[in-house]
Amino acid sequence: MTEVGRKYVFDFDSTLTRVEALDVLAEMTLQGKSNRDAVIHEIQEITNLGIDGDISFTESLERRIKLLKANKDDLAPLVDELRQKISKSIAANKEFFEKYSEDIYVISCGFKEFIDPIVKEYNIPSDRVFANTFKFDEEGNIIGFDEKNVLATHNGKIECLKQLDLEGEVQVIGDGYSDYVMREAGIAHKFFAYTENVHREKAADKADHVTPNLDEFLFVNDLPRSLSYPKNRIKILLLENVHPVAFDNLSEDGFSVELIEESLSEDELIKKIKGVHVLGIRSKTRLTPKVIDAANKLLVVGAFCIGTKQIDLDYCKKKGVVVFNAPYSNTRSVVELAIGQIIMLFRNVFTRSTELHNGIWNKTAVNSREVRGKNLGIVGYGNIGKQLSVLAEAIGMRVYYYDIEDRLAMGNAIKCETLEDLLNVSDVVSLHLDDNKANHNFIGEREINQMRDGAMLLNLSRGFVVEIPALVEALKGGKLSGASIDVFPHEPKSNGPFASELQGIPNVILTPHIGGSTEEAQRDIADFVPNKIMYYINSGNTVDAVNFPNIRLPKQNKAHRFLHIHRNVPGIMAKINDVLATYEMNISGQYLSTDSDVGYVITDLDRDYNKEVIKALKKVENTIKFRVLY
Structure with missing residues (x-):
């Protein structure tokens, strides 16, 4: 059992439950009324004024009950609704309430009619629940409350706790200033501001300890809990403007999350990463051995992208740091951009668009061709390459592919045994290579010379796979009739100035590494990667880790x-x-x-x-x- 003399006094509304019960009752009883939203808003405002001590609690109760227009028959549905609104960490630690029930009290300015049936399920009997009670008329309408009940008066919780005269250390856990006053009056030894559901500054500023969940309270008191280490103590750092849904997903699971819009240099990251348990990055942040050594608490890294070349995977593994990425989430986005760019290159759209922007009308069919019947060569037949193969065939293109792995053809695609075979036959070549260092300058002067005269090149994979000076020479000399480049050997850390030898060349489409940058893809990544992180932190699962043995638990x-x-x-x-x-x-x-x-x-x-x-x-x-x- 608990140490001798310690007693735990819990508030009910917005502490044991995620909601204020009278607010929920108002939503139920005012359903269908034209002024429902306005009345509910007024009730919520009165609730907050009473909780913060800005009006007397007696006045708060009187004003809300008049607005409620509720009946005794509404209470059973209210209890059913409240059962679904138990605070997440309270529900997860039900064993604590059952084991320590003799030392747990509920002191609330709510009403026993709906509190008793809820806390009974947590092994807290009615005689340790202190709350108000309703008054009903002959038809069962709620017309008031027992004014003689000490909890119906201003600062009634102080008087209630005084009358209990509990021995030993008394700890109060609640969300409002009306809970803190028991500590202020000297009859409680500690006040824990419970902020899982609502953060009230007036209470948090006065608290001995701010408690974002029950796990934190139990951890501080060294009591049995569902988690050995409270999630709010697990620090997560998200860089490079990761989609806000990732922040929401991780925050809602209880973690402490910080979001930074830009990437950080090695020195900046070394200073920032101390004490961080989870790091989320995209493609520009480099995770070097020096950074990993400085990460004294790092457990897991989430790469919110496909590539992981920016992460020293072997050194992470050596240090016991698990790495996850998002290998599939933006596949469709990259493929759609590739299809669009192929069409625009064949139609010479960007040249015509540039002319119009410069005030020149040049309606012509010269160098404007359909893609139907043309040969598309796909280098790298992984997830993206295969999807591109299917869509390209659907719009009438003949597809050839080359991959160092033995890949099964999709549809009518034809496998090429060598890169040279593919380059010889293709009207347009699309590169979809991984971040293997062996792919550096994969396409250079020799490979470009093996391509058909007037062919086109797309690179939506890695910036280092194309030798840019050779590409520039081929475009300016007429060997190639167009190109679309989404990735570059050197990319800025953040949005701003950019320079490339490819700028200004006709029928060249330049995009700032946006192949996977669609709202849908970023949303999918913001769901996928945090889920992998949470599975690992919460249960130890390493399924889909890129650098670690995979275990599904x-x-x-x-x-x-x-x-x-x-x-x-x-x-x-x-x-x-x-x-x-x-x-x-x-x-x-x-x-x-x-x-x-x-x-x-x-x-x-x-x-x-x-x-x-x-x-x-x-x-x-x-x-x-x-x-x-x-």
Whole structure:
């Protein structure tokens, strides 16, 4: 049981539940009324005035009940609704309420009629719930409240707690100033401002501790909890203007998230990354060994893009840092841009557009051709290459492809055994290569000379795969009749000035690395990558990690989970299990995956553990990282 004498006093509205119950009741009883929104808004304003102590609570109650026009029959549906509105971290820690129920009290200015049935499910009996009660008329209409109840008066919570005369340390957990006053009056020892549902400055400024969720409260008090480490203490840094949905997804799951619009230099990132558990980047931020060494708490990196060449994957793995990317989320966006650019190149659209912008009308069919019947050569037949193959064939193009891997053809596409074969046959070549260093200057003077006279080139893959001076020479000399370049060997860190030798050449489309930059793609990435991050942080799953052994874990079922990352040398599993046996731990499940460098073992345990076992597991030779999940 809890330490002798400590008592926990909880508020109800906006603490145990995510909502103010009377506000919910108003939404129900005013349904269909023409003035519903205005009345609800007025009730909410009165609620806040009372909570912050700006009007007497008696006045707050009187004014709201007059506006409610509720009946006793409305209370059962209200309770059903409130059951769905329990605060997330409260519901996740139901075991705490059941185990410590003798030391838990509810003091609320709400009403027992709807509080009792809710907290009863958390093992809190009615005699430890102190709240107001309604008055009803003969038809069951709510016409008022018991004015004699001390909680119906201004600062009634102070008097209520005084009358309880609880022994030992009293801790109050609530969202409003009306909860803090018990601490101010000296009858409570600590006040925890509960901000999971609403952050009231007047309460938070006065609090001994601001508590974004119940996990934080339990962590501070060293009490049993659903998570060994509160999510609000896990710091996430998102760079390069990652889509705001990613911020929302991670914040809503309880993490502390900071969003920075631009990329950071190595020195800037070294200063910023200390204490960060999760880093989210796009293509411009470089994650070097020096940065990784400075990241003293880093667990996982999310690349909100396809490529990972900006990340030292091997060094991350060596340090036990898992990396996820978004290999599929922007595929369609890149393919659609490629199709559009192919059509615009064949129609010479940008040349005509530039002429019009310069005041020249030049209506002509010269160098303007359909794409139907033309040969498209796709270099790199991965996810993007295959989708491009299908769409290009659908608009009447003949598709050829080349890939160093043995790839199955889509539709009627024809596989070329060599790059030269593809270049010889293609009217337009589209590059979709990965960030392998071997692809540096993949297309240079020699390869361009192997292309058909008057052919065109697209690069929506990596900036370093095309030798730009050779391309410029081929375009100016007439060997190639057009090009579309979305990626460049050197790209600015942020939006602003840009210069390239390709500027000003007719029938050359230049775009600022926007192949995957559509609202749909960025939204998909902002869902996909955070989900992978959250699965890893919350459960240890490494499915789709690009640098780590992949393990798909079952959902925890009232078990403790130990996550152990180690160098892949013989005997580590035996040493881990020797430690667990020494401390008489009963293993309910164990999962191991390795690659040539590291091993990742997850152990589920079905009983409480001595904290000394954690120290022992961290000391196992060749341990890289160790983490505990409850």
